[in-house]
Amino acid sequence: MRHPIPCLGTPPSNWQITRNRNLFHVIDERSIDGSEELLTVSHITGVTPRSEKDVTMFMAESLDGYKRCRSGDLVINTMWAWMGALAVTHVSGIVSPSYHVYRPKSANIHSRFFNYFFRTAGYITEITRNSRGVWTSRLRLYPSDFLDLECFVPPLAVQRAIADFLDRKTAAIDVLIEKKERLIALLAEKRAALIHDRLSNIKHSPTKLSYLVDLLHGFAYSSDSYIYSEAEPDSTRLLRGINISPGATRWKDVVFLPNLDFSSDIYSLRPGDLVLGLDRPWIGSGLRLAEIDETDCPALLVQRVARIRPLSALCKRYLTYTLLWSPFRAHIEPETTGVSVPHISPTQILSYKIPLPSRDEQRSIAEQLDSKTSQLRSMSEKLVMSVAKLKEYRQSLITAAVTGQLEIPA
Structure with a gap:
């Protein structure tokens, strides 16, 4: 058999x-x-x-x-x-x-x-x-x-037929993905320009983030304890860098820690936390910065991810825009470490300086930028989801072809 x-x-x-x-x-x-x-x-x-x-x-x-x-x-x-x-x-x-x-x-x-x-x-x-x-x-x-x-x-003729079929199909999918990713990048540039124009006009002395936020670097939980499939009862999700996209968390690739009580753990995330991927922080669609909501919890913060909570002098939405602002990237990139995977450190983040108007003015600025950029963000999110579905379809098509699930005549 x-x-x-x-x-x-x-x-x-x-x-x-x-x-x-x-x-x-x-x-x-x-x-x-x-x-x-x-x-x-x-x-x-x-x-x-x-x-x-x-x-x-x-x-x-x-x-x-x-x-x-x-x-x-x-x-x-x-x-x-x-x-x-x-x-x-x-x-x-x-x-x-x-x-x-x-x-x-x-x-x-x-x-x-x-x-x-x-x-x-x-x-x-x-x-x-x-x-x-x-x-x-x-x-x-x-x-x-x-x-x-x-x-x-497979028989040699079938091998050739499958390879030819996949060459044609994947090339067409790749062209479509490339077009959508170019549009995502253009939307990100437009949004960045709107943020830059508004924040550049603030006339206040800059203040280091170290005085304005509580930043925590994730813990190096032992991968020996990871569960890579379905969660066991009482297990907890781990928020890794792979789970953070610009503006959103993605839980497609998830690992868990089993049978432990993390209710009082300092690395437990809570709704409203900002999380930043420290490895390859910028991708085509922007900075890998997202806000945790109720659906993300419970979850634990893992190494190479930073959790950022604003202190009383800082409005969270205003903080978010200052991190999306081009001076943050200009501040970080000259000191980025890593070769194949660029990496930033909590120290670099905390040394970044931002203008600090009153909380009321911060809130007003954030609301203005929300109004100006919400449509761009919505369009970008839809395109990102579309690209993800195309990539999934590409992979499923390849798997179906090379395993014989899809019949391709020689």
Whole structure:
């Protein structure tokens, strides 16, 4: 009896199920002088030339001894495979010695099909389960573990047909997503301009936020205790950076801590709290700053997220607009730390200075800006939801095609 692969199910009867070691073998060819194109692999863009990426991380003095790969090879970032940092390369070049390169064993393996298959959410779950490490962020996928994993193998003609189908469909979806994201960015620029015009006219001496807010950095709860599926009775959600979008919380990707009483925990969030993602704080649609409401609670504040509560001299809506104001970004970015993931610290936030009119004037300014920007914000939120649905549809379409749920004739 044919057995399913966890998270992927059972393929059509004319498809094979086999281990990766029967299809791929490890390649360890080294560059002599490092003159080849340097490539990098990302869970978002796949394998791309490093020269095309906006990367500020340390560059080795010499690329001698880097691993060579050629078009059609599968490249896996050992340390970030659990995040989906693996892909088939369409160009030849060299990659970091810490990556692993796998080459198809025969011409019956169509690389574009497996590029889609290995990057599905279900297969990434399998990779995560079979990686080694104590914490999720420290997981490593070693060649022996990857080669022991099973995969689906349709007939070669079907592999090609599925890859061609997905190339067409995903390209069309990506064009639509790009158009919507450009519009989101334009709306964010318009809103930022309105905020800047109003706040720039305030004639009051600046005051550091350290005198005006109570800021708390999240706690590093042990990931060993995380529950990644349904919440157990009496468990509590953790608010992580991934759950914060500009202007809203998103609970699609949730983890919990079980069976503990956090009612008096200082890291318990309450309605009205402002939360700010400290890793990659700015994205295309704006600053990852949101306000907690009743539906978000109970929840606990996790490391790399800051909770901000205004003190008596500061109106919360006014505070929100001063953080969305361009001088805040200008203050923060020169001292941003991190390479692939920019990070800001509570100290940087607290050293930011804002003009401090009376509370009545703060409230009046916030109401004016609410009136001017509410329509822009509403339009942006609808577009963000639309993009999220398109991305979900893209992923579900890929999964359905590469697992045989969607019949695509050869």
